[in-house]
Amino acid sequence: MRAVWKFLTSLRLTVACLGCSVLLVFFGTLAQVDEGLWKAQKIWFESWIVIGQHLQLFGWKFTVPIFPGGYVIGFTLLAGLTAAFIHRFVWRWDKLGVHLTHAGVILLLLGQLLTQEFAVESYVDFKEGETKTYAEDHLKNELAFVRDAGGGQEEVIVIPESMVKPGAEIRHEKLPFTVRVKTYGVNCQIRRRGPMVDGPAVATQGAGTQLVVEPRAETTDMDSRNLPYAFIEILQDGKSLGTWLVTPWLGMLGAGAQEIEAGGQKLRAELRFQRYYEPFAITLLKTSNEIYRGTDIPKNFRSRVRIVDAATREAREVDIYMNHPLRYAGLTFYQARMGRDADDPQRGTSTLQVVRNPGWLTPYAGVFIVAAGMYIQFRQHLLKFLGKRLGGTRKGGWGAIAGRLLEIGALGYLLFKFTLKLFGY
16 A cells, blocks of 8 residues: 555656656647547547557658557546645645645646536527527437427437447337337438439438438538438338438428327427527527628627526526626536528527536636645745845834735735636626
8 A cells, every 4th residue: 555655646657647648639639630629539538548549740650559548647647646735735834835736736637527527518509589498419419209298398209329320229118119220320411312313212201202312421520510311210010110311411401300100199200419408598689790800800799699597587688709608507608600591691690609517617716726826835935035135024014014905905806807707797
């Protein structure tokens, strides 16, 4: 046990972790060229061990046979820092700055872990006058079956995309049929069918009978996303009711969900972007899109929205614009993109980035604690230095009292402004 404690508190371990983290960032950055940001992040930073990754630098191709992933480096650094903090902790006033700095760094590492594990990022796309009660994921998809539940409500049965694989048979207690996945592709393009050219359609029901699916390779471009497709066969009591094509393309082109009737029930099926429903509605009232004259550089993107929450009986309007997000119900809404409706150029559109992060205050608290620790540490050393140079410090007097009041006032003002900025005021 003593050897483990000595290893964790060793300065060499910290230096080794910092060196590995530098290499990790270097390799992860190179991987983005071929893998894209999201995939490279999964492989290098959101993993324990990285094995057999091929990279290239200035045309030179090489292989990293094995390397510790972000989780290994992060947890090792956190364990070492925590062990050193406990081992060397001595409660003395002249050590307060060092203790606060170490505690702040530990809190920053824990905050990053919380963000990595629990933060959810999605988007709300709407036009002026349109109301949404959900946000959509920009990477994940889902197979959804929707039925009317009466009273203006809908019941949604969602199948995760990870279960939509060729040959899979999907059953759910609320579905009156079995879903058999005949074909699945991670990305595609669709076009209208030419009967004399394309031959018989794979789909026998729905919009897919008039369309042709052209599979595409998985995209890693940050400015585009994968649009998957699947041909699903609906089985009831072992009898086939037909084959449908499902893909987010249908919703994007205005075709919407396709109706399936089975067991005396009518359901609408669609493969769509994964949705996160909220207990409130948000309406886009007006968009303001300003750019610097003679350039395409954005000057001010502003969305005027109305929040209506029936549970709390709250209804208010607020502006969301650059560096001024809206924080509501545990969510943070950022202004992401803005444009014009393709069918009506006079109608503005807006895209809000929605982030749910239970640990969003942790990084701010960590930075504040580190700053406080460094301030206390440098202040103590400065006073000692001045005391030696001036031959001792003079205690009391109006000058010392005024200096202390000025210091407290400046720190209070900075803390006040930081708090207002943090909460969007």
